[in-house]
Amino acid sequence: PSADLYALGATLHHLLSRRDPRLEPPFTFSERPVRQINPAVSPELENVINTALQYNVQDRFPSAEAFKEALITVARKTGALQRVAIRTGPLVSDQQIKPLWTFRCEDEIRASPICEGGAIYVGAYDNNLYSVDAKTGQFIWKYPTDGGIVGRPVLNDGNVYFGSEDHNLYAVGARTGKVVWTYQTDGPIRSSPRLYEGYIFIGSDDGYLHAVNAANNRRQWRADAGDAIRSTPFIANDLIYFGCEGGEVFCVDLSGETKWRFKTKRAVTSSPLVSGGVIYVASLDSTFYALDAKTGWVLWRFRMGKGSISTPYKMDNLLFIGSADDNIYCIEAGSAKEIWRFKTDHQVSGSPIAYKDAIYCGSADGIVYCLEYRSGRLRWKFKTGGPITGTPFINNDILYIGSTDHFLYALLA
8 A cells, every 4th residue: 555655646746747757767756856847836735745755665644545635635725626627627728718819811821920010920821921910900911922821921121021832032011012022943932031141041942042132132142952941041150050851951151051961861841949059950750859050960869759840949948849749848958858748639730939937839739739838737728720830929928820720810828
């Protein structure tokens, strides 16, 4: 019976910390206190769990009845049962989360929105880029292309820059919706643009990273990756990082010269993140990589159940990323140690973002999830009518996200 009480304590520790004890050395629970991993746990409940996990048998609860009474006492004192009922009832239910507004497009929204100057800009598979009032969701204008738009636009000097599957990079007036210039590549554009030093950097399925003058449509250079580039470039310290469908990660300088390349086993659709001299990027080979930004040497690998096209997000030395194995992962940036994972009902093709103390991410199960960023605990979820493949954007406590159900949603974050 005493061993069973210890096992129950270990189970509670596992549930509240999301740290699998089978992956840790035996009898080391004292080295990873529950509240250190999940601050939402009360000190009283932590004390009960610690009592059950004492190494010496005589220091544990004398019986299951005593363990039960201790848990009930904590529940009465802290109101834990009431809070759990709320979190797993109406507050967590997608039925209770109501959008501030919705805007319907003519086809699926696979792209990610951006908010600037009181307007939301988002592309759709009806071939249009839309401008929508951020407060009301009212239509402002739309600009038609000849292909689907799956990337996130970027704004600068009154223009919106975005690519289309019709092979073109567009510059459109943010207020007027009128085209300023276009730049043609030799393949569909599914990468999002990056703006730096007056140039737009964007990948194309033609296998090139293009550097285009933002003031006009003149190409400065293009770098050959040998395969389609659907990864969005990241720029740090005058170096540009991106992946390609051939499975390589590239580092090029501002002249387009390749400084190094790193080969994975499958396509790199994930867009890289560079922080503290380290590049973080995932591959469809089921691995999340940390590479030295100067040399491309591997610092660590983190194995997932399946591949990922999600873009990592970093906050407080924690990395967040989605995977086709249906999970949203939280990983320690320095050691690649898994802190928690949250299971959704389908693959996570979109990318997580952090806002205040929460992580927000959409899944192909059609749900937007709000999770406590340190513990991975579900705060709320909102169900749309179709898979979500884009990344949310949050501005002034409002989250904007598109869904393949044709709707753009505004939710209170």
